[in-house]
Amino acid sequence: MTTPTFDVHKTILIADDDADDRLFLNEALRHHQYTSQVKFVEDGEELMDYLTHKNGFSDQNAPQPSLILLDLNMPRKNGFQALAEIKSHPNLKRVPVVILSTSSSRDDVDRTYAMGVNSYMVKPSSFNRLTEMIGSLKNYWLETVQLPH
Template structure:
C-alpha cells in the first residue's frame, strides 16, 4: 500500500537562470514531481513569502522548503535569511543555502542567522543530481516538516 504524500512545494531563490534550470532538472531526475516555485532575488523572495502583489495565496503555494542562493541582486541571501528568521510567521520555514561560496565566514554567518543547512553548488551536473538526491531524501523523506 502506498501512502499519499502530502502536497509539498520547494521555493528556489536564485538569480541565475541556468542554476534554476539545473536545480529543477536535478529535482525531477530524483523523482520529485511536486511543485517548484522560483524567485530571482531577495526582494522577490520576501514578496512571495509575505504574499505581496502577484504572490497572493492563490498564485503562491506556501513553501515547505526554501533553497536560497546568497549572491543575488537587490537583496542578497544573507539579508533575506535574516528577515526570514526574525519574522515569527516565517522562521519555521526550513532554509537550505545553496551557493557557489565555500568560505568559512559565509558558512558561519548563515548558521548564526539561523540557516538549516549550507551546501556549496557543485560545478558538475551529475554531482548536483547526487546532492539534490541527498537533500530530497533528508528533507522530503526523512524529517517531519511543519505544515
C-alpha cells in the same frame, strides 16, 4: 521495513538569480521524480514578496514552501538579508532554509548558521554531482524529517 510516504503537497521555493542554475536545479529534481511544486524567484526581494504575498503573489500562486533553497549572491536583496527577514518573521521562521551557494567561505557558512540557516550546501561544478546532492537533499528534507506545518 516500510518505505516512507512522500507528501505530494510539499513545495520547494528556490531563490537564485542565475537562470542556468535554476534550470539545472529543476532538471535535478525531475531526475529524482520530484513531482510536487517547485517555485522559483530571482532575488531576495522577490523571495520576500512571495513569502509575504505582496506584488502579485497570493495564496493561490505562492503556496507556503516546505523548504527554501537560497542563494547568497543575488541582486536587490542578497541571501543574507533575505535569511535575516525570514528568521525574524513570526510566520516564516520555522520554514527550513538551505543555503545553496557557490561560496565555500568559512565566514559565509558560520554567518548563516549563526543567523539560523538549517543547512549550507556548496553548489557543485558538475550536473552529475548536483543531481546527487539534490537527491540527498530531497530524501532528507522532504521524505525523512518531519517538517513544521
